[in-house]
Amino acid sequence: MLEIRNLHANVEGAEILHGIDLTVRAGEVHAIMGPNGSGKSTLAQIIAGRDCYEVTEGTILFDGKNLLELEPEERACEGIFLAFQYPVEIPGVSNTYFLKAALNAVRKYRGEDELDAVEFLSLVREKMKLLGMSEDLMNRSVNEGFSGGEKKRNEIFQMAVLSPRLAVLDETDSGLDIDALKIVANGVNALRSPDRAILVVTHYQRLLDYIVPDYVHVLANGRIVKSGGKDLALELEEKGYSWIDEPASV
């Protein structure tokens, strides 16, 4: 589903990603862990189409399509969703409208009819219940004045409504209390299916107790330095990152 080959990327002239290879197949859950500043968010943002990162080498294919040629909104319509590490606040744009515009844009791209008000509302209600979102949050501006945890929950709520095929979750667990973590994990697991995939960026095993990954990768200094099964995360939790050998520099 997602094939990243030898991805190099710069920001403001400095190379941050030094050749990433990653293959995610439908139905799989991959976790990416790694020290602060190692490039995890950079990778996530590049997948979503952020243009401040310059891809200097390598390819990203999504279902065989060259992702790097698509605008962010086209990627979203193709089924990619990024839950941001730091969701922005957008004063004046209502959460509900925003979601409706997003959903209809995605449906239109897929050649589906726009949802009418009733259908939209019932979908939103269902997902609100799933994520424990209050009516009050829905009526406010996008993320405006939301607590850190509420913003993260809102990301997953949006994901649930848009039902993407590849969800990239960038530290969605940070800022969530224990109960919220379970609710959010539950929301993510509800999306799991044989034709979908999930890429979870996290620092903590805690999340992976709920969203159990098939593969765990360690990203350090812009490279994937180790990959393994779900036990790798436990090992990391115990020992930190220092025991992993840096690969010989290229």
Add this chain to the structure above:
Amino acid sequence: MTSVIENNAAEPYAAYFAGLMSDPLAGLSHAIRNLRREGFSRLEEMGFPSQEDEDWRFLNVSPIVRGRFLPPPPAAAHEGEVRALLDSAAIAGLDSYRVVFVNGRFRKDLSSLAGLPKAVFAGSLAEALASPLQTRVEEHLGKHLAPKFNGFAALNAAMIEDGAVIFVPRGGVLDKPLELVFVSVPVENPFSTHPRNLVLIEPTAQASVIETYIGEPGAAYFTNAATEVLVSEGARLSWYKVQREAQGAYHVAATQIVQERDSTVAHLALNFGGAIVRNDINLYIGGEGATGVLDGLYMISGRQWCDTHTRIDHAKPNCESHELYKGILDDNARGVFNGRIYVHQDAQKTDAKQTNQTLLLSDTAQINANPQLEIFADDVKCTHGATIGQIDEDHVFYLQTRGIPKDEAKSLLTYAFANDIVRRIAIDPLRVAVEKIVLAAREAPTDFVI
């Protein structure tokens, strides 16, 4: 005031002025004739403002001055166009009283005033002068906004022929919004209109007024309006100005509002049209315990100019004023916002807040924003803030990652910026109409407002 053209500023208007003064029908009243005379001689003395005047330094009014626009011949307007334009100015779902002017002249046949509460007056200046209100009108007209305010105000006074008068008696409540609609349609030559409006809201009375200017696209004209508003003790007035002049039109307007004690005024100005637009809005808070609000939104593109000068005078203690002005400028548009707050020595415990925010949608749009606080009392709370920004790329990206195309995302964010003002419109049908205007300007979808 200095001017480079002072000696001949009045000259193009001399013949018309003389005609007005000799026409018994246009005479209106002795007091009006005196006001005209004063206006004309002030114009001769002062000339029109030029960029050498501090308050006009960013705005080049020479196209207006050089145009030598005169009032149009009576009844030359094309009726079909008038009706079509009135229809397009109509606010869907709004039940209102309407006072309509076409090319500067009152049109009773197009106005709707049936059912106006007893003792409330709304209509033309001529009618008011022929009514028991005559002495009240003469007492106030030209007193609050004197011809000497500037050359345009002087010209307005010199050219007084018509305008709207509103009178709401003590304790009276206007049960529906009152619309003043100024329609401009093309006639043979480019022309000018000089609406002269007087509004008297008596003690504890309440009213809301929508002042609309609309012009036939392609019409060449100059609107030069002057409006005086007195809001007496304990009265409440909401005022909406909706300026949708024709693209090539010039619009200069001065509004002077005077507030007495415990009164409340909310003035909200929406400027969309016109090639060169200048608004002077002066709020004189002259009684204790009064609250004044000046809000505004202007949204311009192409080569439009929009210059807003506001002045709030706090003359008495324990009053509040709030001001929020927002501008959205695209292409080569230019804006000026000059917000002066003048706190007199007497005005202790004044609470004044001014905010000015500008969104620039292109690299070539320009804004000059200038807050001016002059404070002569020592126990006051006065704040001001001005921001100038562009659309936040992080916001655009966030919306894009949810499937919303870039252009639509930008429209949405532009609307969200404007919405701070739009949502303050308390008359629902008007708010919906303004939303549509704003959205049409950005070609954004229509239902995302909060």
